[in-house]
Structures are given as C-alpha cells and as structure tokens.
Amino acid sequence: KATSYDVERCWYEHYAHECDVSCRVPQLLGTQSGDGEILILLEDLSSTYPLRRETLAVSEVRACLEWLAHFHARFLGDVGKGLWSEGCYWHLNTRADEFAAMSDGPVKQAAKRLDAKLAGARYQTLVHGDAKVANFCFTATLDSVSAVDFQYVGKGCGMKDVAYFLGSCLSEAICAENESALLDVYFNALSGALSETLSVTEIHELETEWRSLYGVAWTDFYRFLLGWMPTHQKINSYTLSICERTLSDL
Numbered sequence: 001k002a003t004s005y006d007v008e009r010c011w012y013e014h015y016a017h018e019c020d021v022s023c024r025v026p027q028l029l030g031t032q033s034g035d036g037e038i039l040i041l042l043e044d045l046s047s048t049y050p051l052r053r054e055t056l057a058v059s060e061v062r063a064c065l066e067w068l069a070h071f072h073a074r075f076l077g078d079v080g081k082g083l084w085s086e087g088c089y090w091h092l093n094t095r096a097d098e099f100a101a102m103s104d105g106p107v108k109q110a111a112k113r114l115d116a117k118l119a120g121a122r123y124q125t126l127v128h129g130d131a132k133v134a135n136f137c138f139t140a141t142l143d144s145v146s147a148v149d150f151q152y153v154g155k156g157c158g159m160k161d162v163a164y165f166l167g168s169c170l171s172e173a174i175c176a177e178n179e180s181a182l183l184d185v186y187f188n189a190l191s192g193a194l195s196e197t198l199s200v201t202e203i204h205e206l207e208t209e210w211r212s213l214y215g216v217a218w219t220d221f222y223r224f225l226l227g228w229m230p231t232h233q234k235i236n237s238y239t240l241s242i243c244e245r246t247l248s249d250l
Helices: 002-014 062-074 096-101 106-119 159-169 172-194 200-228 237-249
Strands: 028-034 037-042 125-127 136-138 145-147 154-156
Touching: 002 028, 002 037, 062 125, 062 136, 062 145, 062 159, 062 172, 096 200, 106 200, 106 237, 159 172, 159 200, 172 200, 172 237, 200 237
Parallel strands: none
Antiparallel strands: 028 037, 125 154, 136 145
16 A cells, blocks of 8 residues: 555656646646655646536436546656556456455356456556546536546556446446447547557457457456445446456457
C-alpha cells in the first residue's frame, strides 16, 4: 500500500503533464515527503468537474470510454518507469492470498494462462489500474470527465481498464445487451487518437488483439473476486457467460 503512494507521486511528477483535455487529470501543485509521509497537492476539480456518480446509464458511459481510449493512446508503448511494472490492483502476482483462497476449479486452473495472455499482449500501454466510475469526475452535462486516484497505474493491456470500468457502473443486463456497441465506442475513439502515430494496419492489429482480450481481462478480474469475495454482486450471469466463452477459447 505504501508503494502505491510512491507510484502515485511519481505519476503526478513525471507523467500527468502529458495528459491533455482528451484525458484530463488534476494538475499537480506540489509534493513533499519525509518522516514516512507523502503529501500530494492537486488542483481542485470541483468547479469544472463537480459531479460524482456510482452508476451510469448506457448513454452516459461514452465520456469515460473516450477518456480511457485517449489515455491508452497517449501512453501506448510506454514502459512506465517508476510506476508499477504491471498495472492494476488485482493482477495475479500481487494477489497470492486471494489465489490461495480460491476453490479449485476451471478459473483457478486457468489463472496463469489468463495472466500470461494479458502480460504477453504485443500492444501494451499504461493502464489507470483502478478505473471504476467512482474515480471519474464529471462535468455538469456528463459529456467530459477527469480521472483521479493513480495508485495502481502501470504497464498493461488497455482492456483491463475497459472491462473493470464497465463492470463498475453498468448492470449485467446492460453489459450483455450493449457489449459490442460499448467496445465500438472505445475502439473508435482509440483509432482516432492513434491515427497520427500508427498506420492503419497497426491500428487494426491493435484492435484485433485487444478485442480478443476483453473477455480475458473480465475473467481475470473474476478470478480475483473468487478469491477475495466469492459472493460479490459482480459475479453474475454476464460474468459467468464471459468466463465460459473465454475459457473455451484459451
């Protein structure tokens, strides 16, 4: 946990300035450390991004998906020096206790393969690492967002953020009904953001790879939940259907 605050300080000191309005983050005003404490002074977002939400309607998720797309495009290929070598808080290597607590079964047996698929993706970027809806601040019209809480930012496949975000704010029925359309929103924004830095072929290859890893990322988070809180509400029919589909394709 203490390391996560060192990572967050590093993020704001060395990376946050690279984010523009398309992937807005609070501006750093200053940091200080000593005597076992870290102080991070940030811009107050409340005047321009006053709203916080716990859930969203399907029509309201666009701003967050576009933020994630531009964020992932901005840091595509960045190794994240000083950040987590593997971003997000639930990946297998950092959750040994939860893995040990899991009942034996198909997901536990596939855990290392799921992790290897995500870690072995050709296209890697920096992931926010805790991209739940509670970590987005909205404008009054819900058409623009800024993200906060960068304790678990680091290298990874962008689908970790996308799958985790959708599961944080939409019901299982909405996710199931709108999966393709929601991924289209993200990938259309990603393609546009990368149009000046990657070729059409490379963008197509990235999208093909990451679309194939959406279910892997969701199932990997399900693996964490099974060891941490097997009664969690996110373990639902949509999660189980994705898991079944993903494991059959491994």
